[in-house]
Amino acid sequence: MTPGVANKSEQMLDSIQTETFDKLVIKDANNNQTSREETVEKLAKLYREILVTIGEDPEREGIVKTPHRAANALLYFTHGYDVKLDVVMNGAIFDEDHDEMVIVKDIEFFSMCEHHLVPIYGHVSIGYLPNKQVLGLSKLARVVEMYSRRLQVQERLTRQIADAIQQAVNPAGVGVVVEASHMCMSTRGVQKIQSKTITSSMVGEFRENHKTREEFLALIRPHSGRH
The missing domain is CATH 1.10.286.10 (GTP cyclohydrolase I, N-terminal domain)
Structure with a gap:
């Protein structure tokens, strides 16, 4: 395109x-x-x-x-409840014989904790191994937006993003890492302002092949690829 x-x-x-x-x-x-x-x-x-x-x-x-x-x-x-995956994809799935890892990292997101109705915010890094098809890059960010604009827990959000990409293009593997701050921890309860929660969901090659997983995790680390 x-x-x-x-x-x-x-x-x-x-x-x-x-x-x-x-x-x-x-x-x-x-x-x-x-x-x-x-x-x-x-x-x-x-x-x-x-x-x-x-x-x-x-x-x-x-x-x-x-x-x-x-x-x-x-x-x-919470408008993510009214968005469907096929609308998000909007036909932006392309036949492409690319078999190396595709990564979009540091996708900012905002969500709401379903337990206290206060904000969760952070960023998401997504990688996948194409299997004859690739996604338009912005669609990864739109998938994050669709699931984050709901009442959420971070573990489920992470899994839903991975499952959506798997459903869309059936890649050889998907990796999703979410790092977020939870206002329910920083402004009430234990009130730990600097705390961060990290969750991951690994599917296919990202779960089964430790070299693939390590390559992904190395590439999404802060400042990776910078001199």
Whole structure:
């Protein structure tokens, strides 16, 4: 695919995703569908109750619009539930006889801890060994975005990213490493601000062949490849 065509494809997908988010029809846990506007109003009422419960005045100037702002923010933080893998791929799977490792590292992400509803943030490094097919590089970042914009635990997020790439192009192997900070550890509980959590998911050659795994881990280390 030529750069011009690739850029146009990316712009079209961005437009589709933006339009989808703006006009979202949301399914709740009972599979009931509501419009995005209805969902915002429902969430805003709940946020207003929270403000009252903690002793705030929801009519105070500084927070009178907070319930609606928080509702819109929560929908954005969790919009990954409404994104499907085939839409993310958008046909950007190409036949290519390349059999060396492909790595995209330090992909930034933001998510929310499903236990405390506070942020998780960090970066993801992904490698895979192509098996006659390769992915458009930006699709790796989009897979990260799709699964991180949900309520998550880091272990599951790591596994879901690896499984999605395996499903998309059936490579000989996939490796995913996630390093993240959890606000539930730094701002409450043990309050360890500098702590980082590292998780990995290794599939195929990355699990079975220690040389492949070591090559991947060496290449994603900080400053690898720099002089």
